[in-house]
Amino acid sequence: MTLTRDTIAIRLAEVGYIADADLATALSIMYLLQRPLLLEGEAGVGKTEVAKALASVHETELIRLQCYEGLDQSAALYEWNYQRQLLAIEASKSQQADGTVDLEDRIFSEKYLLERPLLAAIRRPRSPVLLIDEIDRADEEFEAFLLELLSDWQMSIPELGLVKAVSIPHVVITSNGTRELSDALRRRCLYHYVDFPEIDREARIILARIPHAGAALSLQIARMVERVRKEDLRKVPGVAETLDWAAALVGLNITDLHDAPEVVHDTLMCLLKTREDSGRITREVTSRILGKVA
Amino acid sequence: MSRVGAKAELDRAPTLLAERLAGFIRTLRASTFTVGLREGQDAAAILAAGYGDRPDLLRSAFKHLFSARKADWDKFDGIFDAFWLGRRVRSRVASSGTAADARNPSVKSMPKNSNAEPPRVSIDQIASDGGVKAEERTGEGRAEGASRTESLEEVDFRKLVDPTETAEAHAIAARLAHVMRTRLTRRDVARRRGYRLDLRRTIHRNISHGGVPIHLVKRNRKEKPLRLVILLDASGSMSLYTSAFLRFIHGVLDEFREAEAFLFHTRLAHVSDAMKEKDAARALDRLSVMAQGAGGGTRIGESLQTFNRWHAARVIHSRTCVMIISDGYETGDAAMLGREMEALARRCRRIVWLNPMLGWEGYSPEAAGIKAALPHVDLFAPANTLKSLAALEPYLARL
Numbered sequence: 001m002t003l004t005r006d007t008i009a010i011r012l013a014e015v016g017y018i019a020d021a022d023l024a025t026a027l028s029i030m031y032l033l034q035r036p037l038l039l040e041g042e043a044g045v046g047k048t049e050v051a052k053a054l055a056s057v058h059e060t061e062l063i064r065l066q067c068y069e070g071l072d073q074s075a076a077l078y079e080w081n082y083q084r085q086l087l088a089i090e091a092s093k094s095q096q097a098d099g100t101v102d103l104e105d106r107i108f109s110e111k112y113l114l115e116r117p118l119l120a121a122i123r124r125p126r127s128p129v130l131l132i133d134e135i136d137r138a139d140e141e142f143e144a145f146l147l148e149l150l151s152d153w154q155m156s157i158p159e160l161g162l163v164k165a166v167s168i169p170h171v172v173i174t175s176n177g178t179r180e181l182s183d184a185l186r187r188r189c190l191y192h193y194v195d196f197p198e199i200d201r202e203a204r205i206i207l208a209r210i211p212h213a214g215a216a217l218s219l220q221i222a223r224m225v226e227r228v229r230k231e232d233l234r235k236v237p238g239v240a241e242t243l244d245w246a247a248a249l250v251g252l253n254i255t256d257l258h259d260a261p262e263v264v265h266d267t268l269m270c271l272l273k274t275r276e277d278s279g280r281i282t283r284e285v286t287s288r289i290l291g292k293v294a
Numbered sequence: 295m296s297r298v299g300a301k302a303e304l305d306r307a308p309t310l311l312a313e314r315l316a317g318f319i320r321t322l323r324a325s326t327f328t329v330g331l332r333e334g335q336d337a338a339a340i341l342a343a344g345y346g347d348r349p350d351l352l353r354s355a356f357k358h359l360f361s362a363r364k365a366d367w368d369k370f371d372g373i374f375d376a377f378w379l380g381r382r383v384r385s386r387v388a389s390s391g392t393a394a395d396a397r398n399p400s401v402k403s404m405p406k407n408s409n410a411e412p413p414r415v416s417i418d419q420i421a422s423d424g425g426v427k428a429e430e431r432t433g434e435g436r437a438e439g440a441s442r443t444e445s446l447e448e449v450d451f452r453k454l455v456d457p458t459e460t461a462e463a464h465a466i467a468a469r470l471a472h473v474m475r476t477r478l479t480r481r482d483v484a485r486r487r488g489y490r491l492d493l494r495r496t497i498h499r500n501i502s503h504g505g506v507p508i509h510l511v512k513r514n515r516k517e518k519p520l521r522l523v524i525l526l527d528a529s530g531s532m533s534l535y536t537s538a539f540l541r542f543i544h545g546v547l548d549e550f551r552e553a554e555a556f557l558f559h560t561r562l563a564h565v566s567d568a569m570k571e572k573d574a575a576r577a578l579d580r581l582s583v584m585a586q587g588a589g590g591g592t593r594i595g596e597s598l599q600t601f602n603r604w605h606a607a608r609v610i611h612s613r614t615c616v617m618i619i620s621d622g623y624e625t626g627d628a629a630m631l632g633r634e635m636e637a638l639a640r641r642c643r644r645i646v647w648l649n650p651m652l653g654w655e656g657y658s659p660e661a662a663g664i665k666a667a668l669p670h671v672d673l674f675a676p677a678n679t680l681k682s683l684a685a686l687e688p689y690l691a692r693l
Contacts, residue, residue, distance in 0.1 A: 005351065021350075021354065022354050022357070022358075025351065025354040025355050025358065026354075026358045028355075029340060029345070029355050029358060029359065032339065032340065032343055033336045033339060033340070033359070035336070037358075040363075040364060080498065080501075082494065082497045082498050082501065085501050086497065086501070086505045089501070089504050089505050090505070093504070104502070107501065177364075177607065177608065178607055178608065178611070179608070179611075180608065183328060183362070186328075186362035186363060187328055187330060187332075187333075187362055189362075190358040190359060191358060191361040191362055191363070191366070191367060192358055192367075193361075193364055193367045234637070276633075276637075
C-alpha cells in the first residue's frame with residue numbers, strides 16, 4: 001500500500017502530528033522503496049513522535065528499541081528462556097527416558113524463545129512500525145549487525161534456523177549526533193533532518209496538542225519561543241519544552257502574554273533547563289523579547 | 295556504473311530522462327555525495343511512481359534518497375536547482391556532453407550554465423571538505439597581510455620533517471598511548487577468565503548437559519580505549535614550542551585508537567584530518583596554511599566556546615581526556631575562559647593543562663586567563679620540551 005504525500009500529511013494531522021511537506025514526502029517514499037528512515041536533529045524536535053504518529057496513522061503496532069551503550073543480541077534480537085528449558089529437562093528426567101534428541105528439539109522450539117524487539121518486528125503478520133531510538137548511543141558493532149537485518153530482512157537463530165520476515169516493518173531510526181554513524185548505515189537509509197518548526201507550524205502544533213490554548217496565544221507562544229531560541233543558550237528548547245510551557249500558561253489561565261509579564265518570566269523555567277541559561281534570561285531580557293512579540 | 299543500473303530499470307521510460315538522471319547522479323558524486331547502484335535504481339523507481347510531475351516534490355524525494363548527512367542535506371537544494379531547473383537545453387547538453395568520462399566533475403560546469411545560484415554551489419562544494427575549507431580561509435589570512443610571525447610559523451612546521459626528532463616524538467606518543475590506552479567501563483562482558491560467574495550464560499552453555507554446570511562462563515570488566523583530544527595553542531607567544539608539540543600530536547594521532555587534534559590562536563581549527571595525511575609534505579602544507587592566522591593574539595575563551603558549541607558533542611564522550619597546551623596568555627575575556635572551562639569540565643573525564651612557561655624559573659601562573667581556568671583543571675603541569683612531556687608519563691597514566 002503506497003500513500004501519496006498529501007494523504008499522509010492529512011492523516012498525520014488527524015492523529016495530532018503536524019508534519020512539514022518534506023517529512024510527508026519522506027514517509028511516502030519510505031513505503032515506495034521500503035527503506036528505513038534516518039531522522040537526525042536536535043534533541044526535542046519530535047523525532048520519536050514521528051514514529052508514534054506513523055504507527056497510529058497505519059493503526060499498527062509500534063515496536064520500540066531504545067539503544068544504549070552495551071546493547072547486545074540478547075537484548076535486541078532474541079533469547080532462550082533458560083529457566084523454562086531447565087525446568088523442562090528436570091521434568092523429563094522424572095518421567096521415563098524417551099530419547100534425548102526429542103527433548104532437545106522440544107526445548108529449542110518456539111515455546112522457549114523470548115522475542116526481543118528486532119525479532120518481534122519481522123514476525124508480525126501486519127507490518128509494524130519499528131522505532132530504533134537514539135542509535136548513536138549503541139556501539140558500532142550493533143550498527144553492523146543491524147545493517148544485516150535491514151538489508152535482507154532475515155536473521156538466523158542457530159538452533160532454529162533462518163527466520164525470514166513475515167512482513168517488512170516500517171523502520172524509523174533516530175540519532176542525536178553524539179557519534180558519527182557508519183557510512184554503510186547512512187547509505188541504507190533515507191535521510192531526513194528534523195529542524196525546529198517554523199513559527200506558523202509550531203503554533204499549529206501547540207493548537208493540536210493543547211486545544212484550550214486558542215489560536216492567538218499559540219501564535220504568541222510560538223513567536224516567543226522562536227526568539228528565545230535565538231538567544232545564546234546552552235540547551236535550546238525543543239518542541240516538547242514549548243508544549244510544557246504552553247500547558248503551564250493555559251493552566252494559569254493566561255490568554256495574552258502581555259497581560260502577565262511576571263508570570264511569563266516565572267514560567268520560563270519550562271524552556272530553560274540549565275542554570276546558566278536561566279541566569280542569562282533575566283527579567284530584562286524577558287521583557288525585551290516580549291516587547292518584540294506582537 | 296549506476297548509470298547502467300538506472301538505465302536497465304528505466305527501459306520503458308524515455309531514455310532521455312534516464313540519461314539526465316545518470317548525469318545528475320554524476321553531479322552528486324562530484325559534490326562528495328556517496329551514491330551507489332541501489333540509489334540509482336531507487337531514483338528511477340521514484341520517477342516511475344510519478345514524483346517527477348512536480349519539481350518541488352521530486353526535489354524533496356531525491357533529497358531524502360541521496361542525502362546521508364546534514365552537510366548533504368543542506369547543499370542538496372542548490373545542486374538540484376542548478377541541474378534540473380537551470381536552463382533546460384543547456385544543461386541537457388552539459389550532461390550528455392560529459393557522459394563520455396564520468397571523472398569529469400560536471401558540477402564545475404554547472405555554474406556557467408545556470409546563472410541562478412552559481413556561487414552557492416561552488417562554496418558548498420568547498421565546505422564539504424575540512425582541508426579545502428582551510429585553504430579558503432588562507433585567502434583571507436593572506437589578504438590581511440603577511441606578518442613576520444606567520445613566516446616564522448611556517449619555518450617551524452617544516453622542521454617537522456627532521457626524521458630523528460619525529461621518531462622521538464612518535465616514540466613518546468606511543469608510550470603515552472600505551473599507558474593511557476584503556477579505561478574500565480561499568481558494563482561487563484563474558485570472558486573465559488573473569489572475576490565473577492555469569493550465571494545466565496553458564497546455564498545456557500550447559501543446557502546440553504542437562505543443566506549440570508560443566509563449562510563455566512565468567513564475566514570481566516569491559517575495557518574501552520581512552521580518547522585523547524588535544525587543543526594546541528599556536529599563537530605568537532607559543533611559537534617556540536609549537537613545532538615540538540605538533541610532532542607529538544602527529545604521533546598521538548598515529549598511536550591512539552581514538553584521538554582528535556585542534557589548533558587555536560584567534561580561532562579554532564580542526565586539524566586531525568590534515569595531520570593524518572600520510573604524505574608528510576602535504577600534511578605540512580595543509581597545516582602551515584591553517585596556522586597562518588597565528589600571531590595576532592590568543593582568544594582561548596572564544597576558541598573554547600567554538601569547541602564546546604560545534605565539536606564537543608561529537609568529539610567528547612565520558613572517557614575523554616582533554617589536553618590543552620597553552621601558556622594561558624588570554625587577549626580576550628578571562629571570565630569567558632572560566633565559563634567555557636567549566637562547561638568543558640562537566641563534559642569530559644579529565645582536563646590536563648600543559649604550560650610551557652611553568653618550566654621557567656620564577657614563573658607563577660599570574661595571567662588572568664590561566665587564573666580563571668585553573669579551578670577546572672585536573673592536572674596542571676609544565677611541558678616545554680618533548681623530554682619534559684615524557685617525564686609526565688606516570689602522571690598522565692593515572693588520569
